Amino acid sequence: MKKFINNNDDFLKESLTGFGKAHSDIINVNLDPSFVSRKNKTKDGKVSLISGGGSGHEPMHGGFVGHGMLDAACPGFVFSAPTPDQMQAAAEHVDSGAGVLFIVKNYSGDIMNFEMGAEMYSGKNDSIITNDDVAVEDSTFTTGRRGVAATVLVEKIVGSLAEHNGSLEECKKLGEKVNKNAGTMGVAFTSCTVPAAGKPTFDIGDDEMEFGVGIHGEPGRKREKIQPSKTIVGNILEAILDNLKPEKNEKNLLFINGMGGTPLTELYLVYEDACQILQSKGIEVTKSLVGNYCTSLEMQGASITLLKCDDEILKHWESPVHTAAMRWGM
């Protein structure tokens, strides 16, 4: 394992402290219990959005705290759900009285810990669960799909509605709509290495890829030989389109997300391939997002997310945002 690391026990604390210093104009980092919150207090009457999850997916979620997006984020240990006391402390810190909406990725540990955090928090609160990963077929044998990159889109779009004084109920409703309208699937070329483990999470041949990989390096649909980008992108899009079934005249946001170890050069190539394939199917790409937003440590690979957009979603996508990792319009 080659990583910038001093010792395992301090890994997260040191990284969070650095994050806090690097973006001290936007956020504050609280340690013990750890949460990232906006530098400025939530304005009265604004619903507070809190997300969180295991670390190792940076910039998700701490990088999305700021105007137009989250009010707080609770980072767990690498790839481990945060603990209920973090959610409780974050909620008490940011809630201005209008209530708290927890945004949770569908992973059992996250669900359980957020549930307990919500039970421990005495203020008004509600939760939405994201489950955009189409890699795992929905069947009677699965508790559901994983929540992955579309969580970024949910946080941006609902964040805007909250900034525009949407109520807790309205925010939840919009978040559920965005989640329902989104489909994601990823591939990995290499494994990631959890610092505490010190070795790669899975073995993979030089000429192999994991199709449908999860954001912790957990296996997906199948292991297969690597193929030209157009073939990989085509197969991913097929799985997403099967699931989302967008209408021909519908507007869409195309989100190419890097897993952490793939250069932007390749991500833009993936974007181009995806645009061409979608165009050939008569599917309109109206909005774009390309970059490393929901990563899996140093894993090489990418995920593609397609989000069907109505006017409400488009409006809140375009509105100003000012966070460490996403910034436009202000």
Added chain:
Amino acid sequence: MSVSFLISQAKGVQKVIDENSAEIEVLDQKIGDGDHIFNIQRGLKLVVELEDAIKDLPLSKALNMIAMKVLSGIGGSSGALFGTFFMTMAKSSDLDKDVDFNKACEMIISGIKAMKERGKADVGEKTMMDVLLPVSEKLNELKNESEFKPGLNEVIKIAEERMLSTKDMLATKGRASFLGERAKGHIDPGARSSQLIIDTICKSVINN
């Protein structure tokens, strides 16, 4: 059950889990995401480190401190589930009287019931509940028996059989559930760590 019993069991379990950590890590990497063993080890370390803070406390307070430590110090599914287990045990009534075998069984049974509700998992779904729920049922049969040591040998056997039975199950809960058919052929790491914990504690009780 006493505070010194809890501390000595935590130390015993820590030793066994450490000895088997490589195996559990591999199981979790096959079908999960590899964090289970680190979470369990971190939790045990935190509990063992509590010794000085809890050794002179009444049982209810000690259990409560263990629960809060586990809940806030571990994370992941294990933190929520084992935190729920200890929190439920801490809420049992009459803890400041002598906690005999019958009472201890009732506390463990109620703790496992709360874990089941928190994790929304049942037997047959390839999780730690495949081991814990049958063990809980057996304890319910045993709790009123005056000679319970032979029964604990049966508990050890049940835990082992149920742990092994997760190998051929299709996962429907926990992270392994996302794998569908591909999770078959591997023992569930949570079932394995739970079985080791039960095995260690039962053997220690039988031999004392």
